[in-house]
Amino acid sequence: MVRMVLLLSTALFMLLSFLPSKKMAPAADLILFNGRIYTGNKEAPFAEAMAIQQNKIIFTGSSAAVLKMKTVATKQIDLKGKLVVPGFNDAHIHFLSGSLAMQTADLNACKTPEEAVNTVLAFANKHPEASWVTGSGWQYTAFPGGKPTRQLLDAVIKDRPVYIRAYDGHSAWVNSKALELAGITRETAFTGFGSIVKDADGEPTGMLSESAMQLVSKFLPPVTREEKLKAIEEGMRYAASLGITSVQNANGSIEELELYDELLRKGKLTLRYAAAFSTGTKTNDADINTFTALKNKYAGNILLRADAVKFMLDGVIESHTAVMMEPYSDAGVNGKTANGEFAWPLPLYRKLTAAFDKAGFRMYTHAIGDRSVHEALNAYERAQQQNKSTGSRHRIEHIEQCKPADVTRFQQFHVLPSMQPIHADPATVAVWVQAVGEQRLPFSFGWQSMLQQKATLVFGSDWPACIDLNPLHGLHIAVNRQTPDGYPAGGWIPQQRISLQEALDAYTYGGAYSSFEEKIKGKLLPGYLADFAVLSQNIFETDPARIAATKVLLTVMNGRVVYEAAGGNLNTK
Known part of the structure; x- marks a missing residue:
């Protein structure tokens, strides 16, 4: 009898389980x-x-x-x-440097030498305890010939050394006290990448470019680990206020990665961080093995990863350190700077790109000049052929100049153009345009050209080597090719502007695609990570000229509110 009841109960349960029910x-x-x-x-x-x-x-x-x-x-x-919108993914950033720069003099808004000097002086007066006066953000266009001088700083600060990085991070402006402490005189020669800029009489002007900056920067007071952690936390708060939920660092060390690991362990990491290890001419097999161990350690971690490396192949247009196919238009008889010089011996660069490709790393190569872009593409092609690798999603960073024949190669070899619209803000390009010349302008910051050849655009800021971290400013530039106040009428090289949807995808999906995360972030769909930002206006419907005026009202990362604007008027309950 008991057995019969059990059999009937089981049959009834199975019958009910197959009956249609209202899904909750x-x-x-x-x-x-x-x-x-x-x-x-x-x-x-x-x-x-x-x-x-x-x-x-x-x-x-x-x-x-x-x-x-x-x-x-x-x-x-x-x-x-x-x-x-999906949370912004700043795919090219120097987050620790940017966070630390927030503690120094900010010259990004300075349009004249007087404004720059007064900003530095105001910071110095506010921080009398600082042994060095430091800052960043000066623009080449603010100074005659694009070159600031030590005399400008000496006029207001003589007793303390001053070290101010350019907005692009590739030059520094120092006073005589800083030169004195570094032992730099008219007799000092520098044979590395970059230069000590000197005047017609052979005297140092107070401007240093590229690796020559280290002649002075190595004397800056060291920053403690606690100061770095505190700065990163402030930087993350700032990034959250701009709707940024993911960043991909474009340089870095093991020590820097450990800072983010500590924040992760303490539950303080409020953005997704992807590290890229810096490489150099001394990088060897032991380094590759160390980096590989860290890559494997963080594999599958949705908040912290370390599967990329960074190469610096050239410099920047303004200081003639980006490598060009043809001479700079304003080079004159400047000898070695007529076309720029590679930061690496090309054979060594090719050897290391092949080694890192074989080890399974994503590679970023800084290449601004058209010759550098060409050589980076060549190196990636060789690496893929040598290792029989496909789908590596290696990137070239910046690509401010690119020959049309090379544009087609990005999609051909599955290389991603990683570009920063903020660098094309027309307010900052006067010195750049003089160096490039009219003939090459149509190929400048060629976002539309890349899309026409089916390349996957990846956008970022290069912060702090830019005038603004705000992705909405970058979107404005990408769509309008104008400053936020509408200069120039009709846009700068307007044939290279792109649609809002294309630009927004490059700032969200493009970054996720570059790190093989396009199936979990970069879109707002079921199953995707809850990373998003609420905007003050619908940028798809507003006048494109007003995109830069848009504010972020709310930022959510990993399902957690990391920023909410005061007075945002969101009805939250």
Whole structure:
């Protein structure tokens, strides 16, 4: 009898399990509704609402459907028509340097020598305890001939050394006290990459470029580990206020990686960090093995990874250290600077790119001049042929000049153009244009050319080697090729501008694709990580000239609110 009851009960249970039932909507921890969600899905690019459970998106669709997922514990945000976009992925950044630079004099807004000097002086007066006066952000266009002088600084600060990096990080401006401490005189020769800029009489002018900057920077007071950690935390707060949820560092050391590891262990890492180890002419097999061990250690970690390396192949256009196919238009008889010089011996660069490709690293090569871009493509092609590797998603960084014949090779060899729209802000390019010349201008910052050849654009800022970290400023430049106040009319090289959707995808999906994470971030779809930003206006509908005026109201990373603007008027409950 008991056996019969058990058999009947089992049969009844199985029968009921096959009967149709009303499916319960999953419970959400956070819902956003009554808005415009840019999903990044080409078939359905916009949704009205989105639901989050823990650190992932579980639904995008209608507000009515999302509201069914709420419980008494669900946090609710009525977007009131606001636009939500995937979290920005700054795919080329120097995050520790930028964070530390926030503690120094900021010259990015200075348009004249007087403004630059007064900014430095104001910082010096505010910090009388500092043994060195430091800063960054001066622009070549602020000074006659693009070259600041020590005399400008000497006029206001004589008793303390001054060291100010250019906005692009490739030059430094110092006073006589700094030159004196470094032992730099008219007799000092520098044979490395870069130069001690000297005047017609052979005297140091106070400007140093590229590796020559280290002649002075090595005397700067060391920064403690605690100071670095504190600076990174401040930098992460700033990044969150701009909607940035992922960064890919474009240089770095093992010591720097350990800082982010400590923040991760303490639960203080509020953005996803991808490290790239700096390489140099002394990089050897032992270094590759060490880097490989770290790459493997962080494999699969969604917050911290270390699977890339960085090469510096040339410098910048303004100081004639980027390597060009033809001489600079304003080179005159400047000898070795007529075309620029490689930062590496090419045979060694090719050898190391092949070795790192074989070891499974993603590679970034800084190449601004068209000759450097050409050689970087050659090296990647050789590495892939030698190792029979495909789909490595190596990158070339900056690409401010590129020959049309080389543009086609990016897609051919699956190389990603990693570019920074902020560097093409027309307010900063006067010295750059003089060096490049009219004939080469159509190929400058060629985002549209890259897209026409089916390359996958990857966008970033190069912070602090730029005038602004804000991705919305970068989007404005990419779409308009104008400054935020509309200069020049019609845009600078307007044939290279791209659509808003193309630019936004490059700042989100493009970065995720470059790090093989395009299936978990860069879009707002079910199963993707909950990284997103709520914007103050719908940039898809507003006048493109007003994109740069857009503010971030809310930033969520990994399902966690990491920034909320005061007075953002979001109906949160």
